[in-house]
Amino acid sequence: GENVEQHPSTLSVQEGDSAVIKCTYSDSASNYFPWYKQELGKGPQLIIDIRSNVGEKKDQRIAVTLNKTAKHFSLHITETQPEDSAVYFCAAGGGGSYIPTFGRGTSLIVHP
Amino acid sequence: AAGVIQSPRHLIKEKRETATLKCYPIPRHDTVYWYQQGPGQDPQFLISFYEKMQSDKGSIPDRFSAQQFSDYHSELNMSSLELGDSALYFCASSARLAVNTGELFFGEGSRLTVL
Numbered sequence: 001g002e003n004v005e006q007h008p009s010t011l012s013v014q015e016g017d018s019a020v021i022k023c024t025y026s027d028s029a030s031n032y033f034p035w036y037k038q039e040l041g042k043g044p045q046l047i048i049d050i051r052s053n054v055g056e057k058k059d060q061r062i063a064v065t066l067n068k069t070a071k072h073f074s075l076h077i078t079e080t081q082p083e084d085s086a087v088y089f090c091a092a093g094g095g096g097s098y099i100p101t102f103g104r105g106t107s108l109i110v111h112p
Numbered sequence: 113a114a115g116v117i118q119s120p121r122h123l124i125k126e127k128r129e130t131a132t133l134k135c136y137p138i139p140r141h142d143t144v145y146w147y148q149q150g151p152g153q154d155p156q157f158l159i160s161f162y163e164k165m166q167s168d169k170g171s172i173p174d175r176f177s178a179q180q181f182s183d184y185h186s187e188l189n190m191s192s193l194e195l196g197d198s199a200l201y202f203c204a205s206s207a208r209l210a211v212n213t214g215e216l217f218f219g220e221g222s223r224l225t226v227l
Contacts, residue, residue, distance in 0.1 A: 032215070034216070036218070041221075041223075042220055042221070043202050043204075043219050043220045043221045044155065046215070046216070046217065049215065089154060089155070098143070098160070098162075098167065098168065098208065099145070099157050099160065099168050099170070100216065102155055103154065104153075104154050105153075
């Protein structure tokens with residue numbers, strides 16, 4: 001089955017800095033890579049996703065890159081704000097399974 | 113836009129009791145997933161249903177069962193509750209015919225506390 005590794009587990013930045021979270025996956029058949037943001041006491045919310053036919057996708061301050069050869073993908077947040085503080089999960093899916101496998105999560109703390 | 117609705121949001125039970133969680137998917141979504149999330153953990157997949165039939169099975173204990181009804185809502189039944197069952201339980205839904213890779217939309221979760 002799929003195995004997703006996510007790093008770092010905790011990331012602390014100053015407001016306005018950039019934050020990068022990296023994930024690797026094991027199943028080369030995976031072709032869908034969503035990122036979820038989970039605030040305390042709430043459900044994970046899809047913030048951006050990328051499919052294997054593109055290498056990069058951007059949505060305002062958030063971007064995701066995918067390297068299929070190396071089997072890794074990353075989330076980039078620019079100009080971080082305190083409200084970006086949350087736990088971020090990457091996931092990998094497709095490849096015959098409808099169940100995306102989650103990474104262990106990254107706790108992002110943005111200091112004002 | 114309508115989201116995934118879960119009830120109850122909070123539930124407190126004693127050991128060995130039974131609990132039932134409900135999930136109402138986004139309209140026109142045909143697939144429902146159940147996840148369990150312990151403190152500081154990533155969501156663990158329990159079970160999913162597509163068109164009212166069990167689709168995939170994850171780490172769901174034998175003490176738990178679930179089903180999806182004709183209106184596509186789903187219920188997770190948990191019996192003989194143990195302290196370790198205390199967790200956040202999330203339901204997610206997707207439209208499998210629209211995407212083939214499991215683009216999931218999560219509800220706000222039900223927090224179960226077993227005393």
